[in-house]
Amino acid sequence: MIEAALFGAGRIGKIHAANLARQSGVRLKYVVDVHADSAQALAQQHGASVTSVEAALADPAIGAVLIASSTDTHADLIVRAAAAGKAIFCEKPVDLTLARARAAADAVRQAGVLCMIGFQRxxxxxxxxxxxxxxxxxxxxxxxxxxxxxxxxxxxxxxxxxxxxxxxxxxxxxxxxxxxxxxxxxxxxxxxxxxxxxxxxxxxxxxxxxxxxxxxxxxxxxxxxxxxxxxxxxxxxxxxxxxxxxxxxxxxxxxxxxxxxxxxxxxxxxxxxxxxxxxxxxxxxxxxxxxxxxxxxxxxxxxxxxxxxxxxxxxxxxxxxxxxxxxx
Amino acid sequence: MIEAALFGAGRIGKIHAANLARQSGVRLKYVVDVHADSAQALAQQHGASVTSVEAALADPAIGAVLIASSTDTHADLIVRAAAAGKAIFCEKPVDLTLARARAAADAVRQAGVLCMIGFQRxxxxxxxxxxxxxxxxxxxxxxxxxxxxxxxxxxxxxxxxxxxxxxxxxxxxxxxxxxxxxxxxxxxxxxxxxxxxxxxxxxxxxxxxxxxxxxxxxxxxxxxxxxxxxxxxxxxxxxxxxxxxxxxxxxxxxxxxxxxxxxxxxxxxxxxxxxxxxxxxxxxxxxxxxxxxxxxxxxxxxxxxxxxxxxxxxxxxxxxxxxxxxxx
Amino acid sequence: MIEAALFGAGRIGKIHAANLARQSGVRLKYVVDVHADSAQALAQQHGASVTSVEAALADPAIGAVLIASSTDTHADLIVRAAAAGKAIFCEKPVDLTLARARAAADAVRQAGVLCMIGFQRxxxxxxxxxxxxxxxxxxxxxxxxxxxxxxxxxxxxxxxxxxxxxxxxxxxxxxxxxxxxxxxxxxxxxxxxxxxxxxxxxxxxxxxxxxxxxxxxxxxxxxxxxxxxxxxxxxxxxxxxxxxxxxxxxxxxxxxxxxxxxxxxxxxxxxxxxxxxxxxxxxxxxxxxxxxxxxxxxxxxxxxxxxxxxxxxxxxxxxxxxxxxxxx
Amino acid sequence: MIEAALFGAGRIGKIHAANLARQSGVRLKYVVDVHADSAQALAQQHGASVTSVEAALADPAIGAVLIASSTDTHADLIVRAAAAGKAIFCEKPVDLTLARARAAADAVRQAGVLCMIGFQRxxxxxxxxxxxxxxxxxxxxxxxxxxxxxxxxxxxxxxxxxxxxxxxxxxxxxxxxxxxxxxxxxxxxxxxxxxxxxxxxxxxxxxxxxxxxxxxxxxxxxxxxxxxxxxxxxxxxxxxxxxxxxxxxxxxxxxxxxxxxxxxxxxxxxxxxxxxxxxxxxxxxxxxxxxxxxxxxxxxxxxxxxxxxxxxxxxxxxxxxxxxxxxx
Structure with a gap:
């Protein structure tokens, strides 16, 4: 069973949570969002709990993180999740600046983790x-x-x-x-x-x-x-x-x-x-x-x-x- | 919460079970099928249990029955479910003979229960x-x-x-x-x-x-x-x-x-x-x-x-x- | 050079006349219509002359007749044109009664002439x-x-x-x-x-x-x-x-x-x-x-x-x- | 009745000749082409005669010229036809060089003649x-x-x-x-x-x-x-x-x-x-x-x-x- 953390409980986060729920062998464990209410509502709907980025990344049971928070957080979350050895799904874009996006890509490469960008088309x-x-x-x-x-x-x-x-x-x-x-x-x-x-x-x-x-x-x-x-x-x-x-x-x-x-x-x-x-x-x-x-x-x-x-x-x-x- | 019993765990029964699972306020309680293995597998997938027609209809907690068993069983199951006061969803056709179909319709009318026929088109x-x-x-x-x-x-x-x-x-x-x-x-x-x-x-x-x-x-x-x-x-x-x-x-x-x-x-x-x-x-x-x-x-x-x-x-x-x- | 007579100078007759004009080796010689003005106008447009059915069928130079007059004249004109040995193009229907239509078909068969019906579709x-x-x-x-x-x-x-x-x-x-x-x-x-x-x-x-x-x-x-x-x-x-x-x-x-x-x-x-x-x-x-x-x-x-x-x-x-x- | 001269009896010239033939009040008088056979064949088909550019432009009966000859002749023919006071239809392009095309446009403007370019689309x-x-x-x-x-x-x-x-x-x-x-x-x-x-x-x-x-x-x-x-x-x-x-x-x-x-x-x-x-x-x-x-x-x-x-x-x-x- 893969346990996953979702960062971002907005419009696209909800879609990912619902699709995640249909995967066999996968369970949503945590929802993280700066808006506590949104996080709480989505967590409850899927039998997950609300936590912080730190706690989610520190939990060794978490195998995957889904990053659906605002664009300015993507690169930083990728770097941190890579360092924590998690498989990463991240919404596009990686970042708005090439330097930060390259840093995130480097972090992924060094950590040797999976990192998928959500080019859903x-x-x-x-x-x-x-x-x-x-x-x-x-x-x-x-x-x-x-x-x-x-x-x-x-x-x-x-x-x-x-x-x-x-x-x-x-x-x-x-x-x-x-x-x-x-x-x-x-x-x-x-x-x-x-x-x-x-x-x-x-x-x-x-x-x-x-x-x-x-x-x-x-x-x-x-x-x-x-x-x-x-x-x-x-x-x-x-x-x-x-x-x-x-x-x-x-x-x-x-x-x-x-x-x-x-x-x-x-x-x-x-x-x-x-x-x-x-x-x-x-x-x-x-x-x-x-x-x-x-x-x-x-x-x-x-x-x-x-x-x-x-x-x-x-x-x-x-x-x-x-x-x-x-x-x- | 409406609790439902599903009669028939074949191809169409599985589809109904999956769609039922998406309704809020509704729970699949029983699966009934002459093939015990099919019933067991589908029940397990949806957290339901296997039972008999008799037991399902006798359970006062059951509000609705979904009839997806073979055609020759439809009319009889409608009559019995109507007598038990259950709301009924039944696959088409009601029966292959008009006499039996009319009897089923009469039973529904007398019992005053809901009875929907699955003309899905x-x-x-x-x-x-x-x-x-x-x-x-x-x-x-x-x-x-x-x-x-x-x-x-x-x-x-x-x-x-x-x-x-x-x-x-x-x-x-x-x-x-x-x-x-x-x-x-x-x-x-x-x-x-x-x-x-x-x-x-x-x-x-x-x-x-x-x-x-x-x-x-x-x-x-x-x-x-x-x-x-x-x-x-x-x-x-x-x-x-x-x-x-x-x-x-x-x-x-x-x-x-x-x-x-x-x-x-x-x-x-x-x-x-x-x-x-x-x-x-x-x-x-x-x-x-x-x-x-x-x-x-x-x-x-x-x-x-x-x-x-x-x-x-x-x-x-x-x-x-x-x-x-x-x-x- | 095939010389042709057109019976009927109405809406469909005009179309046939125009299409006939595009065939190489074919010339419209006569236009026949009960409305003298219509006949005259169409004949003039195509360098043809106005005549009667009798005269047209009696002219040995005429190889083909196109029948685009009213339905009640079709069978009779087919019979007469067949007797005169002309190739026949006739608008649908042959006639409104089977007896007359069969007579026309018989006349065509006996004369051994071409007779095409205008099922244009x-x-x-x-x-x-x-x-x-x-x-x-x-x-x-x-x-x-x-x-x-x-x-x-x-x-x-x-x-x-x-x-x-x-x-x-x-x-x-x-x-x-x-x-x-x-x-x-x-x-x-x-x-x-x-x-x-x-x-x-x-x-x-x-x-x-x-x-x-x-x-x-x-x-x-x-x-x-x-x-x-x-x-x-x-x-x-x-x-x-x-x-x-x-x-x-x-x-x-x-x-x-x-x-x-x-x-x-x-x-x-x-x-x-x-x-x-x-x-x-x-x-x-x-x-x-x-x-x-x-x-x-x-x-x-x-x-x-x-x-x-x-x-x-x-x-x-x-x-x-x-x-x-x-x-x- | 407008009398017209056609310059060019190739593929596109033939199309223009056929379309010209359907205009009422218009008659093709001359066909001009460096290939005498092509000119002759097309002229014959439309009851026109073969002549030279000079003769065509010199004939005061000619009201319109259609230029369908090779691209390198367009600008020169426009200039000459404009000088002769003819209405001009010319295939695209006016010319391959801007200078010559501008000269042709100037000639048209000065002569005050009609000049249409064949942008047929x-x-x-x-x-x-x-x-x-x-x-x-x-x-x-x-x-x-x-x-x-x-x-x-x-x-x-x-x-x-x-x-x-x-x-x-x-x-x-x-x-x-x-x-x-x-x-x-x-x-x-x-x-x-x-x-x-x-x-x-x-x-x-x-x-x-x-x-x-x-x-x-x-x-x-x-x-x-x-x-x-x-x-x-x-x-x-x-x-x-x-x-x-x-x-x-x-x-x-x-x-x-x-x-x-x-x-x-x-x-x-x-x-x-x-x-x-x-x-x-x-x-x-x-x-x-x-x-x-x-x-x-x-x-x-x-x-x-x-x-x-x-x-x-x-x-x-x-x-x-x-x-x-x-x-x-």
Whole structure:
């Protein structure tokens, strides 16, 4: 029986706790959160108890920690959990600064512990199927990737101010998709963007609409477009052109109803937001983490993946600010 | 806290047990099955104990019974559970004979207990959305309904021999869809069919391909086509033409991948079979049953619905055998 | 150079004249119409002259006649054109009565002339592709056919009164599709229907909503549903289940625009009506007719096909009126 | 009656001649081509005669010239036709060099003649519908445009060597789409690309895979991706995100057949290449040209549009070669 501690009892922490509860051979022992009430409520729901980070890491019965607390705590918790010899699951991003993220990655390497970063999109049934079919050679060699990544609406400006900016906060996922699907590292990055949906985002020094071009070492091409606001909801698609065809990953819909009226023929909008769209992905990533712990399955999203995506986000931010192409 | 007994620990019994476990305020106390091992395994998984029908019905702590045992036991168990004053959830069909089904419905009526029949398709997100939009008037008054109902492959002939025939075993669901969507009762039924996929089915006195036409009292029209075998998998669709448009309920797909090759543009086949396609429906019907028990929400699929669908199956069987139109 | 006479300068006559003009080696010499103005206008547009039926048939230079005049003239014109040794293209139906239609077919047979009936749907690119792929064995042996056939709105009641009824006027096309796709003749026909869209249609002794079931000699099954009114436009689809899969023929859309809004994801309604949907089919059938004349290509839609479809329409009418199954 | 001269009797010249023949009030008088046989054949087919450029331009009866000869002749023919006071329809591009293109535009301006550039995509029913719905405000203010533009296969390397490169030869259309859909001029252009499909293209100094990012003066964003080779055929799509939704222009398919097999659910690939996909567009652009001549309708694709698209192609070429962002 693996006993686990969960750091963070917020929205995503609750999802991880529920998915953890479905793993056989795994038990949630502790919940830690700066908000005592949240910690208490979630602990009670899962038969766990509330404790502190120190106590959780000091308990030799704890084999795994799940880090779902605020971004600024990730790197420090990784370092401490690694030192304590725990297997680590950590939400993206590793950190907003490359230096701290590298330190966390170093700590993991030195400790020789498992450390999985929660790039949940790789576990989405549709995205994972594209990757599997690509690897099976269905469309030959990958050439050009196009990624569309749009939220239904922007978070509060107060959040945007501490988010690290659109490239680190939002496109970090898309940079990971780029590396994963093209199976190649970036040689150059170009990014630009605008503030088109809410001037307050621009005043906070950020963009709400961003486009990025990545050329890989092997000459493969990737275009990413992202927006903080799509009137029709959460838009999460990509398409990969290969030498023998193309694979598209499309949006998921709540139902398969088609309506024919005097006006048009319509179907449902995409599923509303990430909690709906990536419900299966969140379940699968937690299953994968414990599968890696129990059966030694190689981790599919490591702390190095977290680091590499952050390097791309950093490069894109520089490209945008300095209006130039950044070579890596 | 509602305590429940489950009769039947087979494939569908396991699904109900898992869904029951997610209801708050509900606990599975007993599992009953003629196969002691199956009962024991399922009971253990859910912290329940194994007992007999008699003991379960005699226990005053039991508020609800879920009947998921073989078809020939349904009517008898309904009668006994009703006599014991339990709320009843029973898999379709109520029985293969109208007389016994009517007796069960009478027992429920006399006892004044809740009795829900597991027409799970009404709880499917896509089907339920069509019904809700129809009721909201989105396509005006319903006129013509077309139902396609195909299994990926036929069950063993040994099962077909005791199944009651394709109309009672398979189209019973589609007859319920007809009544539910057209919101009208049948005035006439015409059925015909063929044995096209496996001669052994014909030798067993049954059809593997059947088509039914229902004209309702209000003149609405319904066509159903069913097959025991579709090479591309489980095909569960219907479309309803109304005075102001049409609503289609389509199949669900495992992923939203589209592949473009030199050959064609392709997507996934429909989800394989009923366990995949109606996963959400099975969960929602159990939630609805306990919601009805706890909050008094009116049952959406009653024992009378079970009876009416069986009457249509009986009429269709007669129409096919006697090559005539059956008026109701 | 083949010289042709066109009987009928109405809506469909104009289409045939335009398509004829695109055939190399073919020239429109005469236009005949009871409305002198219509005849004159169309003749002028195509460099033809106006004449009478007698004169046209008496002109030995005329190799082909195209009959696009009113239904009640078809059989008589076929008989006379056959006697004059002309190749004949005639709009559906051959006639509204079986006796006259059979007489026309006999005349064609005796004269040994070409006689093609304008079942244009067989020449529709989508429908023709389904047939070709079916013949290529792509889905194995055909088993069950479902045909949906809906007009955007009913014609005037004055037309309905002389139309021969919905089965001869509208479903005649669908009966032809049934014979063509299943490649088998009907053994039994069952039809029913209602008047749901306009009481005046019922008062005229007709239906506006009809459903038909055909079982072929080989046990194949066909369901047809037809309506005089679909709020979303012209609906012309069919799907054929075979032992190895299914082929669907879908509607054509004016454009390939998809709109995503806060409400839904929508596309165009189907092309409005038969002139739009079957534009390519009308062109291809005329090309086929002259190809048969010039190169001896076997006719794909003969006067016998016209006869057989009419027999099915007659049987369906009887089935509906007498509320019984009609065996053929 | 407008009399017209056609310069160029090749593939595209034949299409223009056929479309011209359908315009009422217009007659093709002359065909000019350096290949006498081609000129003769096309002239004969349309009742025109063969002549020289000089003679055609000297004939005062000629009101319009259609320039469909090789790219290197366009600018010179525009200048001469403008001087002769003829209305001009010219295939894209105006020229491969900005200087000559500007000279042609100047000549048109000074002569005050009509000059339409054949950006036929603007006349495609799907693309034109997106533009119309955008102008009608259906998705609010345009923000982000994504254009996919892929050929089924590369032209011979001998052609590529004189083509002006992928940006002037192929993306010129996409640059026009960008200006047309965003209704804004470029402020900066970034382009990169690779040679991924055929090394011979790279050896010829060109790319076969290119991606471009345009930021407009108003901050709108455009991403274009283009490839000389898509295994699945001609891929011509774009999608425009607006403040209130998104409009997608999709590919056209030859038929509306859907096939369900044990493998998958498939539809047709896109129409093969530009002659199929833009058949309606070519017809509509010629109708528009003569409508502008006859009725004074404002031209929708002027010589200035030709110039502006060329400026973007030039900027993209520079960006790619110098690996920098080009500001305009």
């Amino acid at each position: 790789r576990y989405d049934p549709t995205f994972a199927a594209v990757k599997a079919r690509l690897q099976a050679g269905e469309i030959g060699v990958p050439e050009v990737l196009n990624v569309t990544s749009r939220d239904p609406g922007a978070p509060p400006v107060s959040y945007i101010k501490v988010s690290g900016g659109i490239f680190k906060d939002m496109l970090i996922h898309d940079f990971d998709i780029c590396r994963w699907i093209l199976d190649d590292e970036a040689a150059s990055v170009y990014a630009t963007g605008s503030c088109l949906t809410d001037p307050a985002i621009g005043e906070a020094g950020d963009l709400d609409s961003a486009v990025v071009t990545i050329r890989t070492r092997g000459g493969r091409l990737c275009q990413i477009n992202a927006s903080r606001r799509a009137a029709y909801g959460y838009d999460q698609r990509f398409e990969i052109l290969g030498s023998a065809g193309m694979l598209q990953a499309g949006n998921h819909k709540p139902t398969e109803v088609t309506a024919y009226t005097a006006l048009n023929v319509s179907q449902d909008k995409p599923e509303h937001f990430f909690l709906e769209r990536y419900r299966a992905a969140y379940a699968d990533e937690i299953a994968h983490f414990f599968d890696a712990m129990i059966n030694g399955t190689p981790l599919r999203t490591t702390v190095d993946d977290g680091l590499k995506a952050l390097e791309l986000a950093e490069a894109a931010t520089t490209s945008w600010r300095e209006k130039c192409v950044v070579n890596l | 009404r709880y499917d997100p896509t089907f339920a959305a069509v019904k809700a939009r129809l009721q909201a008037g989105e396509i005006g008054v319903p006129e013509v309904l077309n139902v396609t109902s195909r299994d990926p492959g036929a069950p063993p002939v040994s099962y077909i021999k005791v199944s009651g025939g394709i109309f009672k075993d398979m189209l019973i669901h589609d007859f319920d869809i007809c009544r539910w969507i057209l919101d009208d009762e049948a005035a006439s039924v015409y059925a015909t069919g063929s044995c096209l996929t496996d001669p052994a089915i014909g030798e067993a006195g049954d059809l593997d391909s059947a088509v039914v036409t229902i004209r309702t009292r209000g003149g609405r029209l319904c066509q159903i086509n069913a097959s025991r075998r579709a090479a591309y998998g489980y095909d569960q669709r219907f479309e309803i033409l109304g005075s102001a448009g049409m609503l289609q309920a389509g199949n669900h797909k495992p992923t939203e991948v589209t592949a473009y090759t030199a050959l064609n543009v392709s997507q996934d086949k429909p989800e394989h079979f009923f366990l995949e396609r109606y996963r959400a429906a099975y969960a929602d019907e159990i939630a609805h049953f306990f919601d009805a028990m706890i909050n008094g929400t009116p049952l959406r699929t009653t024992v009378d619905d079970g009876l009416k669908a069986l009457e249509l199956a009986e009429a269709a069987t007669t129409s096919w055998r006697e090559k005539c139109v059956v008026n109701l | 067989r020449y529709d690119p989508t429908f023709a592709a389904v047939k070709a792929r079916l013949q290529a064995g792509e889905i194995g042996v055909p088993e069950v056919l479902n045909v949906t056939s809906r007009d955007p709105g009913a014609p005037p009641v004055s037309y309905i009164k002389v139309s021969g009824g919905i089965f001869k006027d509208m479903l005649i096309h669908d009966f032809d599709i049934c014979r063509w796709i299943l490649d088998d003749e009907a053994a039994s026909v069952y039809a029913t229907g209602s008047c749901l869209t306009d009481p005046a249609i019922g008062e005229a002794g007709d239906l506006d909503s009809a459903v038909v079931t055909i079982r072929t000699r080989g046990g194949r099954l066909c369901q047809i549903n037809a309506s005089r009114r679909a709020a979303y436009g012209y609906d012309q689809r069919f799907e054929i289940l075979g032992s190895a899969g299914m082929l669907q023929a879908g509607n054509h859309k004016p454009t390939e625009v998809t709109a995503y809004t806060a409400l839904n994801v929508s596309q165009d309604k189907p092309e409005h009506f038969f002139l739009e949907r079957y534009r390519a089919a009308y062109a291809d059938e005329i090309a086929h007719f002259f190809d048969a004349m010039i190169n001896g290509t076997p006719l794909r839609t003969t006067v016998d096909d016209g006869l057989k479809a009419l027999e099915l329409a007659e049987a369906a009418t009887t089935s509906w009126r007498e509320k019984c199954v009609v065996n053929l | 603007r006349y495609d029913p799907t693309f034109a519908a997106v533009k119309a719905r955008l102008q009608a405000g259906e998705i609010g203010v345009p923000e982000v445009l994504n254009v996919t533009s892929r050929d089924p296969g590369a032209p011979p390397v001998s052609y590529i060597k004189v083509s002006g490169g992928i940006f002037k030869d192929m993306l010129i259309h996409d640059f026009d789409i960008c200006r047309w859909i965003l209704d804004d001029e470029a402020a900066s252009v970034y382009a990169t690309g690779s040679c991924l499909t055929d090394p011979a293209i790279g050896e010829a100094g060109d790319l076969d895979s290119a991606v471009v990012t345009i930021r407009t003066r108003g901050g709108r964003l455009c991403q274009i991706n283009a490839s000389r080779r898509a295994a699945y055929g001609y891929d011509q799509r774009f999608e425009i995100l607006g403040s209130a939704g998104m409009l997608q222009a999709g590919n056209h398919k030859p038929t509306e057949v859907t096939a369900y097999t044990a493998l998958n659910v498939s539809q047709d690939k896109p129409e093969h290449f530009f002659l199929e996909r833009y058949r309606a567009a070519y017809a509509d652009e010629i109708a528009h040209f003569f409508d502008a001549m006859i009725n004074g309708t404002p031209l929708r694709t002027t010589v200035d549009d030709g110039l502006k698209a060329l400026e973007l192609a030039e900027a993209a070429t520079t960006s790619w070669r110098e690996k920098c962002v080009v500001n305009l």
